[in-house]
Amino acid sequence: MAPESVQSLLLFASDHPVxxxxxxxxxxxxxxxxxxxxLKQKITNFPRKFPDDREKRTKEGFYDVAVVGAGPAGSTLGYYLAKAGRNCLLLEKKKFPRDKYCGDAVCKTAIEILMDMGIYEKLIKENKARIADAGGLCSPGGLSYIGRSKEILGEVPAALACKRWWLDEAIAMAAKRxxxxxxxxxxxxxAVFDAKAGLWTVYLEDSDKSYKARILVCADGAPSKLATKLGIVKRPPDGSCSRAYVESGTHKFKADGCIFYHRDMLPGYSALFRHPNNELNYCVYLIPGNPKVTNDDLPYWHNFLMKQDPNISKSLGxxxxxxxxxxxxxxxxxxPVSHGDHVLVVGDAAGMIDPMTGEGIHHAMEAGKMAAKFLDEAMHHGNYDKDVMKLYHEAWMDKFGSDFKWSFAICQxxxxxxxxxxxATAAIARKGDKFLAAWADIMTGRVPKIHLLRPEFVIVITFELVSLIIKRAFGIEKKREKKLE
Ligand SMILES: Cc1cc2nc3c(=O)[nH]c(=O)nc-3n(C[C@H](O)[C@H](O)[C@H](O)COP(=O)(O)OP(=O)(O)OC[C@H]3O[C@@H](n4cnc5c(N)ncnc54)[C@H](O)[C@@H]3O)c2cc1C
Known part of the structure; x- marks a missing residue:
């Protein structure tokens, strides 16, 4: 750089330090x-180690991939791997259909994958899933908004209510087909790894049976027992959530879904969600970040909110x-680590739940699909060393994982x-359904949380914040609500 340019830069800096x-x-x-x-590594930067896998596999009778757990993560992975022509073993502890405690809210990213797999239409037609059209939120200070999303979003709805009894069976059977x-x-x-042969042996519970595979995928859910045993995951789960179905015809809830925030339980929240048969799902999510609320308090909050929270008790009747x-x-x-030599961790087992919402079906499916694409590529190339498998970890971190740190900060x-x-609720009530849809995209990780700093959010939320502070200071706040007719 010419000395004059350096001089003028220094001059600018001293005149305008900020x-x-x-x-x-x-x-x-x-x-x-x-x-x-x-500096990002590519698979092709690594040496090929297993060039003739397909032939060897047939001769020696091993699978390309053994997936442990056929929840949304494992089954989505199994589906896309099989579609790519890979030989995939999908091991599931339970028999489908089976229950899984959940809020049953399946959001847009997951719906798109269900559509791609050809499952979505069938779930709707068979009345096993219901499109959530009328939904919204109720703030800690009692402001609320229920909007409609169908018209704005068109073909792909914002959310779907589907019991895991049906959803997980549908995905697992699609993988099988x-x-x-x-x-x-x-x-x-x-599961035991033979580094010399480059093969895993997977052992079944209560049986002498075992299976061999080139790659192991741990998709066994939030406890992440297998990845913990293998030393990849090193901490216990941190949050907890309750669920109770509410019998159809016994409640007074009119919307399709609503999130309720209680001041003393933040950053956790509770939710009501309507199923096709008019049954409700009542859930309470305890999210870390509040020193006065621990996971042991879950039964207390579950019972307290349904009886004492004015909005929830009114909705339940x-x-x-x-x-x-x-x-x-x-x-x-x-x-922080979801990979090792010849092994990946996917879905809840790798903590892929957004700390702001406690939801993870969409991330589990998205990561399952990404892992399948990555493993197909790795198999073409023939190297499954830890440094290669790290590329998958970096890929899901880039796509949605690195956003979780913002979620933790926003929770605080x-x-x-x-x-x-x-x-924020007042801003949604003022701006209406389009704003609510944009808010939902951020909450469900379709759009990075940093978008909350964009002028369209900052200006309107700051305006409502200042106006609330003034109204509260003068005791003139009116409850702003939009209810369903
Ligand atoms: C109460 C509650 C409410 C929730 N509500 C929502 C919600 O509304 N929306 C949302 O998006 N997310 C929600 N979540 C999170 C969501 O349930 C998970 O993110 C999602 O299930 C992750 O899918 P997964 O495939 O990674 O794990 P899982 O769904 O847990 O699947 C793991 C599978 O592995 C099997 N398995 C376990 N151990 C073994 C083993 N040793 N061998 C073989 N198989 C094994 C299990 O039987 C299971 O089928 C909620 C969670 C809870 C607890």
Whole structure:
């Protein structure tokens, strides 16, 4: 750089120190992303180690991939691997159809994959799934908005209510039809890697049976027992969630779905979601970040909210008949490592649940599809070393995993300043259904959380925030609600 340019830059920096800092930070950020892209490894940078796998596989009788767990992650992976012509063993502990404690909210990204697999139409036609049209939220300060999404979103709805009894069976059977070797009632107790042969041996529970595979995928859900045993995952799940079905005809809920925030339980929340037969799903999500709420408090919050929260108790009505509370753990925010030599971890087992929502079906399916594409490529190339498998970890981190750190930060903000949720709800109520749809895209990870800093969100939410602060200071706040007729 010419000395005059350096001099004029220094002059600019001394005249405008704030701008100089902003420009330097932005330049460093751009430089870092460019360097990251330039230095990114590709599969082809690694030496080929297993060139004749297909022939060897037939002779020696092993699978390309053994997937442990046929939930949304494992079955989606099995489906796309089989479609790519790969020899995939899908081992599932239970027999389908089987229950899985869940809020049963299947969001847009998952719906698109269900459409691609040819399952969506069938679930709707057979009345096993219901499109959630009228939905919204109720803020900690009691502001609420219920909007409609069908007209705005067109072909792909924002969310679908589908019991896991039906959903998981449909995905697993699609994988089987595509050619994956699905084995039900086949819980896996252990997996041992022979580094010399480059093969895993997978052992079944209560049986002497074992199977060999070139690659192992752990997709056994939030407890992540297998990946923990193998030393890949090193922490227990962090959140928890309850579920209780509410009998059809016994409740007063009019919308298709609604999220309820209670000031003392933030950043957790509860939800009601309507099934095709008019049954409801009542869920309470305990999300880490509130020192006064622990996972042991789940039964308390489950019972307290349905009886004492004015909005939930009104929606349920005095005669609501609920099943006994069921509960399961949530592994939130993404595991720092989801790979090893010849092994991947996918779905809840790798913590692919958004800490802001506690939802993970869509990430499990998205990651399953990504892992299938990645493994197909790796098999073409013939190298499954840890450094190669790391490319899958980086891929899902780039797609949605790195956004989880923003979710954790936003959770902290909401816990400390619940008024932000009131302001966001007021903004949604002011701007209407399009704004709600854009908000839902951010909440479900279709759009990065950083988009909340865009002017279309910042301006309107800040306006509502200031106006709420003023109204509360003068005691003139009116509850703004939009109810279903
Ligand atoms: C109460 C609750 C409510 C939730 N609500 C929602 C919601 O509304 N929307 C949403 O998107 N997400 C929700 N989630 C999260 C969602 O359930 C998970 O993100 C999703 O199930 C992840 O899919 P998965 O395939 O990774 O794991 P799972 O669905 O847990 O599937 C794992 C599979 O592995 C099998 N398995 C386990 N161990 C073995 C073994 N040793 N051998 C063989 N098979 C084994 C299991 O039987 C199971 O079929 C909720 C979670 C909870 C707990």
């Amino acid at each position: 701008w100089a800092v902003v420009i330097t930070v932005l330049s460093l950020f751009v430089l870092r992303s460019l360097l990251k892209k330039l 595509a050619g994956a070797h699905l084995m039900e009632n086949s819980g896996v107790r252990d 005095p005669g609501a008949k609920l099943e006994r509370m069921k509960a399961a753990s949530l592994r939130l925010g993404g595991e 903000l909401l816990y400390r300043f619940p008024i932000l949720l009131d302001a």
